[in-house]
Amino acid sequence: MNNNIETPESNYGQLTIAEATAIQEKLKGIVKLSPMEGEIKTIAGADISLDLYSDTVYAGMVVLSYPDLKPISYSLVKTTNIFPYVPGFLAFREIPGLLKVYEQLPVKPDCIMFDGNGILHARRMGIATHFGVLTDSVTMGCAKKKLAGIYADPGETRGDYSLVTDRGDTIGFALRSKNNVKPVFISPGHKMSLKDSMDITMQCLGKHRLPEPTRKAHEFVNRFRIGELKEGYHELEQWGLF
C-alpha cells in the first residue's frame, strides 16, 4: 500500500499553491493507467455538499452493485473545510473528508467514481487520480465542465464522444451521456485505462445526464446536509441480497 505518504487530514489545510503543486508533481510518478485488473462487482460514487455561509463539509460515498447499479450502502462524514476552491486543486479541498468516508467503509468498493476529473488535468492530477494514489484504489472521474485540454463537440446522440487532448496527450473524453444535453468529461483516475473509464461510464448511465454513482452520491450528501440522512455507515437492506 502507500504507508509512506503524508496524511492529508493534517497537512492540506495550510498548504500554499506552490506546495500543493509540488505534491501533485510528486504523486504523478505513482499513477498507473494500464487496463484494470479484476472484475467490478461494486462501484462507489463520491461527492461533497457545502453550506452557503459555513465551513461545514458534508462528504459521502454511495456504494452500488455493478452492473445492476442498486445502492447497497453509504458512508457519510461531516468535516470542517479549510482549503479554498482553486481550479486545479480541488483534491486538497475535498479529499480530507472523503478519506474519512472511505475509511469508514467496512468493505471497499471495486471502483470509485468522483465528481471531478482523473488525469483530465493540467498536471494529470485531478481529484480521482490523487485519491486513487493515496489509497491505492481503482478510481475515475466524471466532471460536468471541462477543466483542461481541447475537444470537438461530440454528436448529439447518447454514447457519442470525442477525445480531450492536451499538449499531445489524450487525457479523457467529452461524452454525450444523454440525447441533447451538454457532454460530461470522463477520465481514468488510477489503476485503469482510458478505455476502462469510458466502458464503465457507459455501463453506469441511466436515464439522466450524470452516471448513477455520482448522481446518487450527490443526492445522498445533499440529503445529509439538510438533515434527512445521518452521519455514519449505513446499509440499504430493503430486498436483502440474503
Add this chain to the structure above:
DNA sequence: GCGACAG
C-alpha cells in the same frame, strides 16, 4: 497581458 478555470 488575455482568456480559461473540476467543485
Add this chain to the structure above:
DNA sequence: ATCTTGTCGC
C-alpha cells in the same frame, strides 16, 4: 459548490 421559480421538452 450554494440560492431560486417557472418553464420547456421528452
